[in-house]
Amino acid sequence: MAEHYGLRHTLMLTGLGLAAVSLLPLLVRDVRGLVLPASVAESAA
Amino acid sequence: MALAFAALRLGGTASSLGVVLAAGTLPQLVFALAGGVFGDRWDRVRLMVGSNVVAASAQGLSAVLLLSGVAAVWHLALLAVVVGGASAFFQPAAAGTVSALVPKGDLVRANALLQTGLQLVKVGGPILGGVLVAAAGPGWGIAVDALSFLACAAVMSRVRAPLPALVSGRRSVMRDLGEGWAEFVSRTWLWVLTAQGAIVVGAWLVGYTLLGPAYAQRYLGGPGPWGLVAAAFTVGLVVGSTACLAWRPSRPGWVSCVSSAAMALPMVAMATRAPLWVLSAAVAVTGASSNASIVAWRSLMQHRIPQERLARVTGLNTAGQLLFVPVGYRSRGRWPSTTGCGTP
Numbered sequence: 001m002a003e004h005y006g007l008r009h010t011l012m013l014t015g016l017g018l019a020a021v022s023l024l025p026l027l028v029r030d031v032r033g034l035v036l037p038a039s040v041a042e043s044a045a
Numbered sequence: 046m047a048l049a050f051a052a053l054r055l056g057g058t059a060s061s062l063g064v065v066l067a068a069g070t071l072p073q074l075v076f077a078l079a080g081g082v083f084g085d086r087w088d089r090v091r092l093m094v095g096s097n098v099v100a101a102s103a104q105g106l107s108a109v110l111l112l113s114g115v116a117a118v119w120h121l122a123l124l125a126v127v128v129g130g131a132s133a134f135f136q137p138a139a140a141g142t143v144s145a146l147v148p149k150g151d152l153v154r155a156n157a158l159l160q161t162g163l164q165l166v167k168v169g170g171p172i173l174g175g176v177l178v179a180a181a182g183p184g185w186g187i188a189v190d191a192l193s194f195l196a197c198a199a200v201m202s203r204v205r206a207p208l209p210a211l212v213s214g215r216r217s218v219m220r221d222l223g224e225g226w227a228e229f230v231s232r233t234w235l236w237v238l239t240a241q242g243a244i245v246v247g248a249w250l251v252g253y254t255l256l257g258p259a260y261a262q263r264y265l266g267g268p269g270p271w272g273l274v275a276a277a278f279t280v281g282l283v284v285g286s287t288a289c290l291a292w293r294p295s296r297p298g299w300v301s302c303v304s305s306a307a308m309a310l311p312m313v314a315m316a317t318r319a320p321l322w323v324l325s326a327a328v329a330v331t332g333a334s335s336n337a338s339i340v341a342w343r344s345l346m347q348h349r350i351p352q353e354r355l356a357r358v359t360g361l362n363t364a365g366q367l368l369f370v371p372v373g374y375r376s377r378g379r380w381p382s383t384t385g386c387g388t389p
Contacts, residue, residue, distance in 0.1 A: 007260060008316045014252035017314030021244045022305030032296035036345055037150060044110070045070040 072126045074367040076133035082136035082221045083361020085353060094198045098137035101194035103127035104187050111184030123290050136363060137356035144347035144355055145206045146364040152344040155290030158189065160340055164282040197303035225357025230351065235358070237299055238342075239365040245305045247369030253328075260315045270321055274311075277325035281332025288333065289340040297341040 025031040084092060103124045110116035142387040177186040230236055261271035294300040310327035319327070350358045 006257065008318070011219070011252055011256055011266050011312045012316035013258065014192065014248050014256070015309035015316060018248040018252065018312065019306040019309035022308070023302050025234075025237045025241050026302050028237050029194060029304070031237055031298040033346065034234055034296060034382055036153065036293070036295055036348065041195060044129065 069365060070129060071138040071371045072129035073133045074364050074371065076130045077364035078222060078225075078357075079218070080134040081137040081225060081357035081363075082218050083134060084141055084356025084360065085225070087138075089138040089142045089145070089356070090201060090204050092137050092138040093204075094201045095195045096138070097133040097198035100128045100131040101191045101198065103131070104191035104194060108184050108188035108189050111182075111187060114246045115183075132239070133363070135378075137359040140343065140347065140359040141188055141352065141356045142204065142206045143343075144202075144352060147347075149348055152347050153340060156340045156343045157286050158228050158349075160286035160336055161290070163281070164286055164336065166277050167315075168283065182333055193368060221357065223224065225354055225361060229358050229361045232349070234298060235346075235362070236365075238296065238298075239362050240368040241302075241305065242362075243307060243368040246366050248370070249308050250370055253308075255317070257311070262305060264315075264318060265321065273321065275327040275329050278332040281329035281334075282336045282370070284329070285333035285336030289337055292337075294337060294341040297345040301338050301343045304338035307331050307334040 101258045107121060110120050117337070142201065143155055143159070144152070174187075176187055177189055229239075257274070258271055261268060261274070265271060308331050310331055311324060314324040315325040346359065346362070347355065
C-alpha cells in the first residue's frame, strides 16, 4: 500500500481506519451499556 | 531485546528478525486456546510456575547455544516458539488467579497495580538489557532473562489461590473448547470488542511499530528522535496504569473504544509532519489511554465471566487480538523498500 500512496498517506489512512474501527462497537448497545461496579458493595448488589 | 540483537549478530537481516519475533508471537496465538482449556482444568498457580520453568529452560538453552558459539537463527526461533507457548499457558491462568484472589470490587485496583509493575519493568528491562548486551553480549543477556523466569517461578510457587470448581480433566479438550466458545459468543460485547481489538492491534503494529521507525528515518533524521518517542510511550503506559489506582473506569465499553481511537493520534501526527514534541505527546496519550483500557478490560472480564470458564474465554480473547500480529511481523521486510528507507 505504501508503494502506491507514500509513507505519510499510508500513515493517515491507517490512522483514520484505526479510529473508525475503534469507534464502531459503540453502535452496539451491549458495548455502550457496559458498567464496571465502583465498589465492593455495588459489586455484590 | 537481547534476542533481537542475537538474531542480528548471527547474520540475520530485518526479515529474519521478523521470523524470530513472529516465532515468539505465533505460538501465543496457537496455544492461547489450549492454555485457556488447561487454565480451567489444572491448578492455575502450578500452571503459572510450570510455564515459567519451561520459559527459563528455553532461554537458558538459548544462552548456552549463544555462549558456546553454535547458535543459529533457527535455534533462536525454535526456542522463541517454546517461550511464546509457555506465555500462552501463563496468561489465562494468571487472569483466573487474580480473579480468584481479589474481591470483585477491588479488581480495577489490583489490575492497575499489576500493570504498573509490568510497565516499570518495561522501563527498567531495556536499560538493563542494553547494558548487559553492550557489556557482555546477547548470550549473557538471555542468561539473565532465564534466571528472571526462575525467580518468577519461585515467587509464584508461594501464591495460595482458592481453587474454583475446575472442569474435570476427563472430558475432551474439544468439548471444553466448545464450551468456552459458546460462552465467548454468547456475550455480544465480548466478541465485538475482541474483533475490534484484532484489527486495532494489527493496524497499530503496521502504523506505529513498522512504519514509525521508517518515518523517523526519513523525516526525523534517524533513530535518536524515535527513542524519545518510544520513551514518551513508556511514560504514558506508566501514567495510564498508575492513574487507574485512583480513577475507576465505570464505563469500560466507552473507555475501550475511545482509547483505541486515541491510538490513531501518533499516525495522524506523523502523516501531518507534526513537530517532535507533538508526536511525543500524542504517543504518550496513546500509551496512557491504552493502559487504562487494558485495566478496565481485564477487570470487566474477571467481573463478568464465570470463574470456571475465565481462562478459556481469556484464551479466546488473546488469540483473537493477536490474529494479525504474525502477518504484520512477516510483512516487515516489505515496508522499508517501499518507503525509501534503509533496512535497519
